[in-house]
Amino acid sequence: MPLKLRGVLLALFCLLAACQPQTSENVDKTLSTNVLQAIPSTLKFEQGRYQIYRGDSPYFIKGAGGSSNLPLLAASGGNSVRTWGTDKAQQVLDGAHANGLTVMLGLRIGHERHGFDYDDKAAVAEQKEAVREQILKFKDHPALLVWGIGNEVDLFYTNTNVWYAIEDIASMIKELDPNHLVTTVTAGIDKTKADFIKERVPSIDYLSINIYGGLENLPQHLLDIAYQGAYVVTEWGPTGHWQIAKTDWDVPIEQTSTEKAASYRSRYAAGIAAAPERALGSYAFLWGQKQETTPTWYGVFTEAGEPTEVVDSLQYLWTGQWPEQRAPAITSFRLNGKPAADSVHVNLGQTNEAEVELIQHDEQGLSIRWEILAESTDIKAGGDRESRPQALSGLIVAQQDNKLTFTTPAEPGAYRLFMYATNPANKVANANIPFYVDVTAKN
CATH class of the missing domain: 3.20.20.80 (Glycosidases)
Known part of the structure; x- marks a missing residue:
């Protein structure tokens, strides 16, 4: 920006600032x-x-x-x-x-x-x-x-x-x-x-x-x-x-x-x-x-x-007031009919079903996104920086409304299924269920 023009703009800014009413707010x-x-x-x-x-x-x-x-x-x-x-x-x-x-x-x-x-x-x-x-x-x-x-x-x-x-x-x-x-x-x-x-x-x-x-x-x-x-x-x-x-x-x-x-x-x-x-x-x-x-x-x-x-x-x-447009709320989230507290195990080669129940605070629709991650192994203390696991691809078979069908990851071990429900106001409800992939059935 030319120096002369910059000076003009600065003077205009200062004049406008000086005209602002100095209230407590x-x-x-x-x-x-x-x-x-x-x-x-x-x-x-x-x-x-x-x-x-x-x-x-x-x-x-x-x-x-x-x-x-x-x-x-x-x-x-x-x-x-x-x-x-x-x-x-x-x-x-x-x-x-x-x-x-x-x-x-x-x-x-x-x-x-x-x-x-x-x-x-x-x-x-x-x-x-x-x-x-x-x-x-x-x-x-x-x-x-x-x-x-x-x-x-x-x-x-x-x-x-x-x-x-x-x-x-x-x-x-x-x-x-x-x-x-x-x-x-x-x-x-x-x-x-x-x-x-x-x-x-x-x-x-x-x-x-x-x-x-x-x-x-x-x-x-x-x-x-x-x-x-x-x-x-x-x-x-x-x-x-x-x-x-x-x-x-x-x-x-x-x-x-x-x-x-x-x-x-x-x-x-x-x-x-x-x-x-x-x-x-x-x-x-x-x-x-x-x-x-x-x-x-x-x-x-x-x-x-x-x-x-x-x-x-x-x-x-x-x-003391809720916003006019509120985020959706989760009332139930289950994997193969079980909540996270039940320590969900799945088998290699198994097809799995997840379902989430939500409350909407308006009549608009929701967009639901699903993601599967391996359990993080980069766990630190005191909030120190950690690396994010990469999302696994190719596992989702079908998703419709609030339901998901996916195949078990190919390697045994610990994973999490994440759910994100977004409303038209761009507000989100999210949750995840840990699950463990076994070579043989555990439940």
């Missing part, structure tokens, strides 16, 4: 990110409860982890996003700001399980310096709400010196950026960890906890371990793959999207909404899609970016 959106201006966030204890303030206004976090489709997050009633690092921080901060959202900006620090040694003073100092650079780079962005130091560094750890390193970073952040809150994120919480944090990390403003099954008991659990401070649940959602029932060949049985949506609603009510004196809000996991055990376990979108029933449930939790 649009002040965040109209702040210029070219001249950065931090909006202070503080934590206060008043009238027997903890409360975040953003500027002069009370702020309750209605957030999600991940930065996909920020306009939909805002339209669904969300107000904040969480990142795990600063790799795309400028893009995320700018995108959040444009949509009236705030950001919990993650600061990656080393994990013992990945080989980081918290007894290595030089490595710890180098890490702190790298964090310092990130703080100075992003501290004045108007979308910034809170700094999150690390993510589950306590997972499978033995060296408790990590807490001293986190405190060193937290106290540094307080000096460099007095305008924003500081926290650290744990994998669940027990009394030992809570005591270490209270003793060794006094500079954080509140505790952030990742918890799935068990969230419903969190408020009482925190009191039982003598933690009475404020908290944010920074990952929550479906029952974790390590917590759920398994087949007789020892693979976890994933909830359907309908079961997940119900879990989100009940766990939020019991673990977050039920503790208004201490719970400052939450970040649901995951506002996006990822392969972790399966391609559908944790993401609230499909790989194609289609929202599932969970997105509808989050809108209901954040706003």
Whole structure:
């Protein structure tokens, strides 16, 4: 673009921005990110409860982890996003700001399980310096709400010196950026960890906890371990793959999207909404899609970016209203007449039948897609990156309406049958059934 034309456009943009009315609803959106201006966030204890303030206004976090489709997050009633690092921080901060959202900006620090040694003073100092650079780079962005130091560094750890390193970073952040809150994120919480944090990390403003099954008991659990401070649940959602029932060949049985949506609603009510004196809000996991055990376990979108029933449930939790167009719901899903809980076995050369029963929230039709994958063998811990199994081709014999006929894969072993039901609003219900291919009959 010619320099002169660029100048004209910039002047026009500035003139239009100056004419925008500065109401409480649009002040965040109209702040210029070219001249950065931090909006202070503080934590206060008043009238027997903890409360975040953003500027002069009370702020309750209605957030999600991940930065996909920020306009939909805002339209669904969300107000904040969480990142795990600063790799795309400028893009995320700018995108959040444009949509009236705030950001919990993650600061990656080393994990013992990945080989980081918290007894290595030089490595710890180098890490702190790298964090310092990130703080100075992003501290004045108007979308910034809170700094999150690390993510589950306590997972499978033995060296408790990590807490001293986190405190060193937290106290540094307080000096460099007095305008924003500081926290650290744990994998669940027990009394030992809570005591270490209270003793060794006094500079954080509140505790952030990742918890799935068990969230419903969190408020009482925190009191039982003598933690009475404020908290944010920074990952929550479906029952974790390590917590759920398994087949007789020892693979976890994933909830359907309908079961997940119900879990989100009940766990939020019991673990977050039920503790208004201490719970400052939450970040649901995951506002996006990822392969972790399966391609559908944790993401609230499909790989194609289609929202599932969970997105509808989050809108209901954040706003008290269901969307006008809702995702379909699953009432039954069976393979050869059996649900996933029955540990379905099939034989080599066998023809199999699957059937799903669905509820539509309108009179429009559904499009159903089926997929067969080998069971993933690339299973990691703590959300580390996993590879997705490839879909198997040539097995589907026929599909009509809500029924599928397919032949057994040619090799014995563990597989999953996936079902995706999409309505005209591009919303999805999904589920899968694990099945095991035997050489000889098991049932």
